[in-house]
Amino acid sequence: MSSLKWAVTVALVSLALVLQVSFFPHLAVHGVVPDLCLLVVVAAALVRGPEQAAVLGFVAGVLLDLAPPADHVAGRWALALVVVGYVAGRVRPDGTDTRPTATAVMTTVAASSFVGTSVYAITGLLLQDPVVSVADLLPVVLIAVVWDVLLTPLLMPGLMRVLTALEPGRA
Amino acid sequence: MAVFSTGPRSGERYGSRGPRRSVLVALLLACATLITLDYHGGTDSPVEPARRAMGEVFGPVESAAAAAVRPVTAVPDWFRSRSDMRHEIATLTAENSDLRQQVNTSGVDRNRLAEYDDLTSAAKTLGQALVPARVIGIGASQTFSRTVTIDAGSKAGIAPDQTVVNADGLVGRVLRVTSTTATVLLVIDAESVVGGRIGDSMQLGFLHGRGDLGRSGRLDLELVDDSVVPSKGEVVVTWGSQGGAPYVTGVPVGRVTQVFSSLRQTSQRAVIQPFVDFGALDVVGVVVPSGTRSDRAVVEADGRLQ
Incomplete structure (x- = not known):
């Protein structure tokens, strides 16, 4: 069961990655596309908690770092999504079985998107890869947050339902 | 039921009292290792084979996805007013x-x-034959670099450091290939440098991508000879590298739109508007040596298909 669970989850992340690279650039605002992989990681964090979400964040991040057309220093998205998975998982309400409210999900996605894109951008600044000014970073981060929040009502309920169904004992 | 106690690696010992720090620390260390390996490795970094392997897997998938999406993205063209x-x-x-x-x-x-x-x-x-290819994946602005994936790779006769052009002019150069795809660094990327020559005065200079995000993209031209003032509207072509790699000579790049002269730096800086519309990249050609073996028709220098 648990290997099936991870296989389906990784398949979800791969699907998100392909859509992000091949479909959403046609709808991109100022070149910015929604972070679908980040949404999957956040959904996992809300359903499965910080530890598993951090592991999934690492997997998703490595995929984003290595799959074409990526050309940045590998490990940057991995780091960003590990942080996102862990932080979003800690935000999850403690009474495990209670479903998070819509507002809580929205807020978590907005915060995660901001943190994720910012961590990625800051590692870029530190490594000089590529050389971009802070003035250029900010609008990109903000557009990414708006994109992710807009897609939340469309994608998150479905994602969370799929991930919940994969939990042993619930299926 | 506690979610933490269900995972394969989590909480068997700790119940639902919170995550184990060790997993997080291990993951963060793994990220740091990966970054260090790739950052100091340069072009022969140990991550490069992993990139290639990932490209072999995701290349065909991206290809298929792009082909599936193409009819949908063409829909706006159907609606045309009188x-x-x-x-x-x-x-x-x-x-x-x-x-x-x-x-x-x-x-x-x-x-x-x-x-x-x-x-x-x-x-x-000169042997400027072209392998035609289509853009199947576009790097997001969030990555702050301008790269695209094309659907032709080593099977089509493409190798790293080859020039990529389209009908309008210079697009970029090939960074790495898999058997079916190649990653192209666009000239407008902040890390791209191309030798350029002003068509009218034959002056040489360097074209740096400005790393503009979004659909538009511009280049900065820095002339080798400080005393020359480029004028508006002059055309810049590639100067060409030795052996035609990574850039072949004489490919039109763009037109001078603005000229700045800074008193402090005593140098001329011109802004170049590229001929290529980087927001609407689709069919491109990769410059390959004449007579290259390829899995598709190669456009030879004389326009023949081979």
């Missing part, structure tokens, strides 16, 4: 009369064509 069509008729009529005029002056053109023929044969000896 005024659009009227405009199109007007344009076509104008074009028609232009063409008629050209037919009447074909004698002059034939002489000119003879000159072009010479140029073409020169091009033939």
